Amino acid sequence: MSPGFVSPExxxxxxxxxxxxxxxxxxxxxxxxxLDQPAARGDQLLAALDYLTGGDSPVRDRVDTGRLAVTGHSMGGGGTLEAARERPGLRAAVPLAPWNLNSDWSAVRTPTMILGAQNDFIAANGLHSEPFYEGLTSAPEKAYAEIANTGHMSFNTPNDVIAKYTIAWMKRYVDDDTRYERFLCPAPSDDPALVEYRDTCPGG
Incomplete structure (x- = not known):
């Protein structure tokens, strides 16, 4: 997972x-x-995966090389999209309030869930999260959830709603655990924590 612009781990x-x-x-x-830009953050996310799955990794025997995912916040979220484009074998990507100057993600073939913040004035949804979602034209599954009463930096503090949807997406696509579809499909229109939810409905 990558942090955002001028943000420490x-x-x-x-x-x-x-x-x-x-x-x-x-x-x-x-x-x-x-100050690293999204492309550099994407490269670093992939380098982290390569380290975890490499021979020198202390957790090598606990990592399934066929079930890898990336996530990140802000420019780290933009980097998440970059990483997914570069490595189509990833099982899941979850960009959090992503920032990137590119909005064409047609080369991404990874199930991707974008989480946006209702009051984001840094990576405004209309300029970033929403066009990114629409630009994921080749992703086998995709979703966009806009979280109520949150701002751009809300992703940097523990939040049960952010965790819920991130975990549900990861469990569904990294673990291939269909029990988690109920959190994603049908669309959770009755969740008061969400302002908006769009999806291609996992498995449907």
């Missing part, structure tokens, strides 16, 4: 134990520089 560290508690091996990374 500490701001996203809460995702590590939260995702690990669901059975995932998780690495939250410190980027090479705080």
């Amino acid at each position: 500490a701001l996203i560290s809460w995702y590590g134990p939260r995702l690990a508690s669901q059975g995932f091996v998780v690495m939250t990374i410190e980027t090479n520089t705080l």
Whole structure:
């Protein structure tokens, strides 16, 4: 997982134990520089996966090389999309309030869930998350959830709603656990924590 622009790893560290508690091996990374752009963050996410699955990794025997995923916040979310485009074998991608100057993600062939914040004035949904979702024309499954009463930096503090949908997507597509479809499909239109939800309905 990658943090956002000028953000240290500490701001996203809460995702590590939260995702690990669901059975995932998780690495939250410190980027090479705080100013790294999305493409560089995408490369670093893939480098992290290569390390985890490599011969020198202390957790190598706990990682299934055929079930890998990426996530990140802000420019790290933009990097998540970059990584998914570069490595189509990834099982899932979850960009969080992603920022990127590119909106054409037609080369992404990874199930992707984008989480946006209702009051995001840094990576405004109309300029980033929503066009990115629409640009995922080749993803086998995709979803966009806009979380109520949140801002761009809300992803840097523990949040049950963010965790719920991130975990549900990861469990469904990384673990191929269809029990988690009920959180995603049909669309959770009755969830008061969401302003909007779009999807291609997993499995349907």
